[in-house]
Amino acid sequence: MKDLLIVSAIETFYGPSQALFGVDLTVREGEVVALMGRNGMGKTTTIASICGLEKFSAGTVTFNGADVGPLPSHKIARLGIGLVPEGRRCFPNLTVYENLVAAARPGAWTLDRVHKLFPRLKERYNQYASTLSGGEQQMLAIGRALMTNPILLILDEATEGLAPVIRKEIWQAVRDLKASGQSILIVDKTLSELLPVADQCVILEKGTTVWSGAPADLNRDIENRYLGV
Secondary structure (H helix, E strand, C coil), rough: CCCEEEEEEEEEECCCEEEEEEEEEEEECCCCCEEEECCCCCHHHHHHHCCCCCCCEEEEEECEEECCCCHHHHHHHHHHHEEEECCCCCCCCEHHHHHHHHHHCCCCCCCHHHHHHCHHHHHHHCEEEEEEHHHHHHHHHHHHHHHHCEEEEEEEECCCCHHHHHHHHHHHHHHHHHCCCHHHHCCCCCHHHHHHCCCCCEECCCCEEEECHHHHHHHHHHHHEEEEC
C-alpha cells in the first residue's frame, strides 16, 4: 500500500507562539486516518500546515511523492488534496449548484454522483447556501471538496454541532467514501463513530504526536490520558 501523505516532524508558529512541536503522521492510499486529541492540541493547525494555509518552519510534508512545503495552498489543492474545513465555509451568496461547480475538476466525482451521496443537495439545487441548514451546508462543503476529485480528502470536525439525524447521514457518507477507496484524513470528537471507520489513529498532545496505531490498540488508559475531558 502506497504512502500518500507523509508528515514528518513539522513545527508551526503563529507569530512568536509555537503551536506544533513535532507532528508525524502517514496516510496510505485507500486508508482512513483519524487525527485525534483534545481541543487546542494542534489538529486544525496540522491540517492548515498540510494544506499550505499555515507555513511550517521545520519538518517536511510529502504528498503523492511531492514536497509540498514550499508550495502555496492553491497549488497543493491542485495536486489532489480536498479540504472540508472546520465551520464549513460555503460561499453564502452562491447557489448549491454554483458552490459545487466553482472549483470542480474532471474525474469520477460528478454532480450526479454527489447528488447520489447527498440527495438533499439535489433538492436544494437552486437555493443559496446561506439559506441551508447547518447539516445541509456540511453536505455541501463535502460535496464541493469531492467535486475537485481529490486524491486525499481532509475532513476537519465534519459532524460538529449537527443534529443526530444529520450526523448519521454524514457518517454514512464517510463509510460510503471509505468503501469506494477514498483516502481520508479525518478529525472528529465522537469516538464511537470515528473509530469504526478508521484504519489508523494519530493522537496529538500539545502540538506533538504522542501515539499512533490501529483503533484496536487504543486502550482505555490511552483514551483517558490523551482524549478524556
